[in-house]
Amino acid sequence: MKYYLILTLALALSFAAHSKAEDTPDQWRTLDLDKTILLELETGPVIIELNPQFAPKHVEQISKLVTAGEYDGQSFYRVIDNFVAQGGMNVETTTKLPLLKLESDHQLTASDHFSMVSNKDMFVENTAFLNGFAIGFETKSRMSWLLHCPGIVGLSRQNEPDTGSSDFYITIGQAPRYLDRIMTVFGRVVFGMEHVQKLNRTESIEGDTLDRSIHSKIIKMQMMSDVPKAKRILIEVERTDTEQFEKKLIARMTREHPFFYIKPPQVLDVCQVPVNSRLVTSH
Template identity: 30%
Template sequence: MTSKMGAMGAVGLACAATLIAGTAFAASPGYRDVDAENTLVIDTSKGRVIVEMYPELAPQHVERMKTLTRKGFYNGLKFHRVIEGFMAQTGDPKGTGEGNSDLPNVPSEFTIRRDGAFPISVIDDTRGVVTGYVKAMPVQTQTNGLMAITKDSRVSAWGMYCSGALGMARAGDVNSANSQFFLMRNYNNVLEKKYTAFGMTLVGLDVVRKLKLGEPPVDPDTMTKVQVLADIPVAERPKIEVMDTGSSEFKALIEAKKKEGRAEITGCDVPVPVKVLP
């Protein structure tokens, strides 16, 4: 996916967050508070999108997004490339797919090297690949057994491009990511380990799917304002809880899915529930 990303077939099961009406802003059994310092609140011409980012997977990309957001860089920028069944891309000040910020490019973080203490909630361990979650982000990784034969005693892990995943666009150079990013409208595993995946849409996947289509769209939708959740006054913040993927409640969801008779499941098969509280 270059700064002008080519269309790729995108067929897969949705990984949209489930919105559940709440009655009070309090810690619920099996749920956790959203990570305010690493969450973006993206107000668009179609509605609000809230994306949690994971420095465990891509610390430099997360930091870049927060830096540009706090500069007000993203306010008013267009969704210049929106492809049905694939993704919605933005973050270009030129609105053409050819622009970037004035900051240096960010090195690729397609995969990370993890040790046995890496915080992954495992849901499947078959065929030599471990599938699980880092918070609400579906991930895959090599098995722990390989740590005994690797030079650094670590193995590779990477984010999955499920529906709602946040990824960073780049040009042909793998280290050319800068300011453009995209949100997945559907699952597309072709992007995995080729583009940095580092966040998940918690609220507003329906908004992402309503954005005007086109390359570029006619009269494109825009990001009217983008904020880091932690920077919004507490009384004005959207109140969100996310099911803890390490909880017994989430494990019960996984077991229920397995009882449906599927040979194996991935994080794209089991949406992480989200409560939006009044």
């Protein structure tokens, strides 16, 4: 009885989270292991999918640093609840690195199979999904860029635009969309976001006091292709260029489930649409 009610409640509210479509094989894609990072934290593993289409130079430099083991043993030194978890490496290394030019805009071409989400976003003319990433784009120019939704990975910088090299942040709260286009997004967390959320916050509820004693360690960062086969975590991510995914977008907007006894406004916040992933259990 207890379990039954819990399940009922769970199912009811869960429908609000994500409606499930039938599972067909081509709904999923595997990740390119050369473009995937395994970030090991004391709270658990995190998998990051890189985006060389929008940020090729960033992906190149970060991948090199990862391969060289430069992040191993470093830390997340700035973690603000509902904002970002920022980590990186020791300054001796950082100062020797080439600074990266901001990479943001990408002109959409006919081969970019995006799924349209909304033309009512607050920050940009159109929102969509392209290869699993939330993007914004302009109708006329077809210029697009990656959006600061929860779980994206971007390059930290100082005040000037082209001043980042190695340190990065993962967004852990309500999308800080005001950073779109003025920070380089080069990846997204596709697994283990809860392990990022479990990092110690380094700041008090008010202010910027940094307490080095509670910094969370980066145990290891590796390209997944460099991880010994037995230790790899293989996942598949939901494709966002399928009819199934477009149906899911519509389902999230129309909310046919009886839980929605009054239908919400027919709009979608692109950052509130989960792009699912799943462990590959047989390989």
